[in-house]
Amino acid sequence: MTMASAPDSDATYLLYEGTQYQSYQFLGSHMEERQGMRGINFAVWAPNAKQVNVSGSFNGWDGSNHKMSMSDGVWTLFIPKLEEGTLYKYEIITLDDECYLKSDPYAFHTELRPGTASIVTSLEGYEWQDEEWLATKTSNQFLQQPLLIYEVHLGSWKRKEDGGFYTYLELADELVDYVLERGYTHIELMPLEEHPLDASWGYQVTSYFSVTSRFGSPKDFMVFVDRCHQKGIGVIMDWVPAHYCKDAHGLTRFDGTPLYEYADSRKGENPTWGTQIFDYGKPEVLSFLISNALFWMDVYHIDGLRVDAVYSILTLNFDREGGDRITNEFGGDENLEGIAFLQKLNAVVFSRYPNALMMAEDSSSYPGVTTSVDHGGLGFNYKWNLGYTWNTLEYMKKTQEERGEAEDQLTNSLLNAWEENYILPYAHDEVVHSSKSLLGKMSGDDNWQRFANLRVLYSYMIGHPGKKLLFMGNEFGQMDDWNSESALEWNLLEFEEHQQFEAFVKMMNHFYKAEKALWELDYDPSGFEAIGAEDRSDGLVMFIRKAEKTDEHLVIVCNFKTETHENYRLGVMKQGTYQEVFNSDKPEFGGSGVGNESHLMAEEFACQDRPYSITIHIPPLAAVIFKYTPSEG
Template sequence: MGAQITEENGEKGVRFTVWAPNALHVGLAANMNHWNGHNHSLYKIPESGLWSRFFAGIQEGTFYKYDITSSNGERFLKADPFAVRAELRPATASIVARLDGYTWSDSAWRRKKREPYGKPVNIYEIHLGTWRQKEDGSFYTYREIADMLVPYIQEMGYTHIEIMPLSEHPYDLSWGYQLTGYFALTSRYGCPQDFMYFVDQCHQAGIGVILDWVPAHFAKDAHGLRLFDGSPLFEYADPLTAEKPGWGTLTFDFGKPEVRSFLISNALFWMDVYHIDGLRVDAVTSMLRLDFEKEEGRFSRNARGGIENEEAAAFLQQLNETVFNYYPYALMMAEESSAWPGVTRATSEGGLGFNYKWNMGWMNDTLKYMETGFSERPKRHNLLTFPICYAYSENFTLPLSHDEVVHGKKSLLDKMPGSYEQKFAGLRVLLGYQMTSPGKKLLFMGGEFGQFIEWKDQEALDWFLLDYDSHRKLHSYTAALNHLYLQEKALWEQDHTWDGYQWISPDDHIQSVISFVRKGKKGGALIVLINFQPVERTQYRIGVERPGSYAEIFNSDREEFGGSGLVHTEILRTVKVPWHGQKQSLELTLPPLGMVILKKTVKPRRRKLL
């Protein structure tokens, strides 16, 4: 499909192939024929819906569209759905391009068997156009970003980056979520080989790359997929099912095998050609529910009278089965915000077959609690404890994503109540709570150093804030927390089983304190205590399962992190005072708006005398 540079009958040129079953005529419109394809017709392949023709003499770099005549005689130009390059917006033509010519050096990374469940996964979500910008506000290229971003990710201790959509899209402020060219890497930041370099550099540095992928809907722009051959081809024919009125987009017709093939081929394309390690599948709930953001009478029900889009569910199952057949260790993460059962259950058991689901419930409850004033927090303590009740119902990722820091929602730092200092302490606690809770992690760029203004989506992050002490120390805190996560298996080795988590005290709502244990497979358990009030808690007692000595291995209140320095330098020892259902307990001081992590010390073995 698309424009294939090739040689036929001894002549070099390009074969163009496109799906347009209801068209009366398809021609090639290009800069060579003044964008009139009347005399450059493609040939219709009987009973396939495909049009195809080889044109000799056409070379790489040729700009083109398809000149289509619909069944009612209307004539219009369309970009190639399978084009691998497109003009820089606002221009909309497709470009004949090669995807070869780059020599990869990531074979060692690709050979690794990386079952993700018992491994650390800590994702840095990034929008390439606004992570950094040049002084004149223009974009860096994929290569330039790679040379800056890869060392930064290594320094900060993230395991993966997740990039907001990179398929071609006409409007910057859609952030890439309203697409016109699924196979065309956006030209905003360079050419395909530049992005190959980007991914290659990440892999050589041990960093995985996840791409935000949008199979739920597409943009209505005239050159795109809408009414591609004059009829509803990629979208549903029923407008009540096709329309996504809240987003101004159209839903793919998941019942058509050609549409399913288009999307599944595209998913594999990113992994085959660009070596992407996984996909974050956007807006899954909008695919599964026919009534998504629609009032009664504005949607069509399924054949059984229900609101489930059974065709979409079957598509997602086929997608995951196919991806995992070719890439068994890929990350397939669903952004699914409803209580749809079995999102990460195997398709053989009736599930959708993803291996991860974004935990939107945890995100909503946690941010709602963190935005609550200190005096009201005791009344909302359940927002901290309820998410554990379903923490193991799916394989979860805990997201603090771009959606939570735009459109008047405030930045993570500015969501925190209290004084300037308390806001920083609160954000340290939020990040610590996320890192120690069961599930993989995701943080949107800027959160790591306390971007004070919400994401501006047209301008670069405020990196100048690192000139200020509080932001610089928060930045150091995030890096230290990330590296602690990498070091301590208890924080990720049993993320998806109750064997990895145990409450010590979930119900101290009066003091707004929670305490729990994270456990690895072979010991190394961590005791986590988090004080969500700006009040020091002295002589705070907790029950512990194992008697002995405990050392503080992490404290969010350390001075180098911007805290008050209320830390434990001495070893803490248990006493035979029953507490929290245990035979022994220990006593410590909790810093205000602080997190303390303890670990049992190991006695050195005595050496035998010879």
């Protein structure tokens, strides 16, 4: 016996209003008890279907005896005696009498590829142990705190001897401790929603509510997040609301019509990626997407989302050829519905999770990405500074002779560092598809210069206003491009120069976390002061970073040339002692060993428009940082 049961009218009303933010609680498959019988209730939104049936492992994949009933566009059916672990799909009969087998858009678990069936799964019953982590979050914690992110692709961080994946449970033991020991504050995981193709890295999704089965079960993933939190590590997940893949079992033409995507193929398809674009003007799609964002926070305790490909959501003509351009109702290029979606997304997320991290991966110049929605912005609290990434890496590729004419490329990001709340990312896109690893991008006559260049680049990043992100492998000097089909080049750590570089990055990360001047006023111009900026050809980039306590500041000197500066006179604002507290040129890091005495007293000798100065040694291709201590009395 099967029973149909219409969903709650209030729930469906909110779905159609675009304000149903927990739609996963009644759509999808849920274990229930009806009239004393245990079973599974199935519910799916497919308003334009002629008929929808449930087919699965329990009926030989023939849904003719398990027909669903429709009310207000939502099809439902309760099937008694079915249990957790049941495999199923929806059999969609279209108005043209075509039959599609579709995975459940709200499934909590999905078969391991190449299988595509949804799996009935309960997310109840896990006992979280992260109360202390959740209690320590405050609404402004992250803007005024260190944020140092380790970006990870779980499928290629490490592999087993047979080439198999590490599981969520194994990674909870190994990866979490690795990140903790190296000083990172957060792990960012490349998309974890179920996807059919490993090579997409998770960016072309079929099941938005299913954590990928490649590494284990949903509750295994809960263990991973829980372990991160118990060790004081936050978890950020890449999230992909910009597009989805066209695989037949996914969302594309779900009920025989363009249901989740725009009906106009010019708006509904991304020609570059070969994917479908969500219809941001459809309330039910907004309910789906915003519910999904909250789902990862509600159910898996995710601390934030890095929203992928924001530029493609903001514009109607992303990667579109000139002759095929389309405009909005005002004749402009902006996707007004996409903009409204992002604003609504952030407003809702922050209303429920005021301390969430909402990060925009946005390569456009759209203004106000991190301005609040109330003030007309998109409402994110962070934006990736991709201009910083591209320009600094282009500079580091240049020879010593070329750098003299290109220093603006390195320092222009300091002029607009406060336009948004920026994150400075050296992420996966910079080290893949024959683009070379970060170490491989560094210019130099030999390995010594390449490693020294990478040390001074990282030091500059640590000193530069903005939060920080490094992709896995960059912490020990990966030599080759990142290959998602195999593990990182861990064997490199058998060589001294990679061991030294890893030691440098570890020291740098812990130094960053310990010094308030490097993060407390990241988004306040009063926390930064340039030194000697008028000379744009000497390879020296010098500035001061300040903490909220005005006497607590660091003087940062970065030398991007191979020349050593002996007895260089550096202008400072205050009398007192300046102590070298950071030097990327130390011998234990593979450097040449040029350094400074432990305490340097400021002299009353004007220099660089400052009333006092100190005399320092600046090592080649290196950064030195001095900490100020006021004079007693």
